[in-house]
Amino acid sequence: MEKITNFFKSFLLLELLKGMALTGRHFFARKITVQFPEEKTPQGFRFRGLHALRRYENGQERCIGCKLCEAVCPALAIHIETEERDDGTRRTTRYDIDLVKCIFCGLCEESCPVDAIVETRVFEYHGEKRGDLYYTKPMLLAMGDKHEEQIAKDRAADAKYR
Amino acid sequence: MMELLQTLELAGQNLLGAAWLPLWTLVKIVAIVAPLMIGVAYLTLAERKVIGYMQVRIGPNRVGYFGLLQPIADGLKLMFKEIIIPTGSNHFLFVVAPVLALMPALAAWAVVPFADGMVLADVNAGLLYILAMTSLGVYGVIIAGWASNSKYAFIGSLRSAAQIVSYEIAMGFALVCVLMAAQSLNLSDIVRGQQSDTGLFGWYFIPLFPMFVVYLIAGVAETNRAPFDMAEGESEIVAGFHVEYSGMAFALFFLAEYANMILIAVLTAIMFLGGWLPPFNVAPFTLLPGIFWLLAKMSFVLFLFLWFRATFPRYRYDQLMRLGWKVFIPLTLVWVVVVGAWMQTPYWLW
Numbered sequence: 001m002e003k004i005t006n007f008f009k010s011f012l013l014l015e016l017l018k019g020m021a022l023t024g025r026h027f028f029a030r031k032i033t034v035q036f037p038e039e040k041t042p043q044g045f046r047f048r049g050l051h052a053l054r055r056y057e058n059g060q061e062r063c064i065g066c067k068l069c070e071a072v073c074p075a076l077a078i079h080i081e082t083e084e085r086d087d088g089t090r091r092t093t094r095y096d097i098d099l100v101k102c103i104f105c106g107l108c109e110e111s112c113p114v115d116a117i118v119e120t121r122v123f124e125y126h127g128e129k130r131g132d133l134y135y136t137k138p139m140l141l142a143m144g145d146k147h148e149e150q151i152a153k154d155r156a157a158d159a160k161y162r
Numbered sequence: 163m164m165e166l167l168q169t170l171e172l173a174g175q176n177l178l179g180a181a182w183l184p185l186w187t188l189v190k191i192v193a194i195v196a197p198l199m200i201g202v203a204y205l206t207l208a209e210r211k212v213i214g215y216m217q218v219r220i221g222p223n224r225v226g227y228f229g230l231l232q233p234i235a236d237g238l239k240l241m242f243k244e245i246i247i248p249t250g251s252n253h254f255l256f257v258v259a260p261v262l263a264l265m266p267a268l269a270a271w272a273v274v275p276f277a278d279g280m281v282l283a284d285v286n287a288g289l290l291y292i293l294a295m296t297s298l299g300v301y302g303v304i305i306a307g308w309a310s311n312s313k314y315a316f317i318g319s320l321r322s323a324a325q326i327v328s329y330e331i332a333m334g335f336a337l338v339c340v341l342m343a344a345q346s347l348n349l350s351d352i353v354r355g356q357q358s359d360t361g362l363f364g365w366y367f368i369p370l371f372p373m374f375v376v377y378l379i380a381g382v383a384e385t386n387r388a389p390f391d392m393a394e395g396e397s398e399i400v401a402g403f404h405v406e407y408s409g410m411a412f413a414l415f416f417l418a419e420y421a422n423m424i425l426i427a428v429l430t431a432i433m434f435l436g437g438w439l440p441p442f443n444v445a446p447f448t449l450l451p452g453i454f455w456l457l458a459k460m461s462f463v464l465f466l467f468l469w470f471r472a473t474f475p476r477y478r479y480d481q482l483m484r485l486g487w488k489v490f491i492p493l494t495l496v497w498v499v500v501v502g503a504w505m506q507t508p509y510w511l512w
Binding site for chain 1: 212215216217218219220223375469470472473474
């Protein structure tokens, strides 16, 4: 009996009409497209965009050249060289991030004991020639100087979860 | 309007003599093909918009207002691209195939009546000509697949050929019912046979409803559209028979697919939905010209095509063959007998 009803049901194309009713309803539904350059989706304070190197308020670099980030980087995108300065501190002479290799996992940020390397909310950037996306220490420091306000705010918001 | 055309024709005959007829026919051909090509271009936009809306997106809207220049941008892009001819291919057939695919889709329009008397070639075997032309389209596909010398293209073309040949039979039988009801192979006569006082109740989709559905589904399968787009099958054979094509050669296949869609839609409108006839024989409906109604019905069927694509997942190949051979062909055969018997009774009202 069930076989017979199924036979006729399949001939009436009921299932297909149900499917078409569903897509037909969606045809009139409110569209959820976010029109990117004009509209933007909200970002969280843990957003992982372009990297930056931070400074203390007195202008001193935070990075102490411990190379934890270099060691933890799964994509081997970070390259660091260090020296001993006159005041006896260890500081970096090179701090390069190859953004072509970087997978934006955020492990460098997580491993940093002094919150020196961070990821900002900047994600709209591009390179026009090979090497444009190889970020060196001055570039990273400049990023940090430029976005320090936002970075500090995001760290503060994240602080209670760390 | 008609008088103006007649005086124009008389003046032309006096002026040019025997050269007038081919010239005038050429003008008519351009008058059919040029809007058709624009229709094809904007059908691609309509498709992207409709499917987008059904997926709760908004579709292309950056090129011109409402994305209206998008088809032109796409066309220009394809025109400036290089046509790559694979080394292992048969160069002659590789170039000929897209032309073979597009040609029948355009040629079939010769017998399509746009309104009463508004037809390029009012031949009595119109339906037969249509069947012949739509069947020819498969050669373009087969030759493209073979000439490419690529396994994906070859598999795609084989699938598509088997599919088109199978569904042609069901389609043919559905049309047999129509020509039985109309007692004519002439497309204009088929539309005239649907004329009645009751408006849309006189159209053939009422007595031949199962055939209407079969024809519509077979039409989707004929044009290799989703859910029967096995010939393309992105997920398994990349793009099917046109993997190796690029630039304008690819664009020709694209045009052929959409021109075929429009053709099937207009044929459905003519044979089942009363062609140029208005749905009700009262004032506001009868005032509009016949061509408007034909285009409206055609657009409706095209919308169904897009709706199908947005709704149904692709068939599995053996199920597709089962549907064609074990469901549609027996069903149409039975309905041919039913219609034949029905026509002998006084209850046949059409």
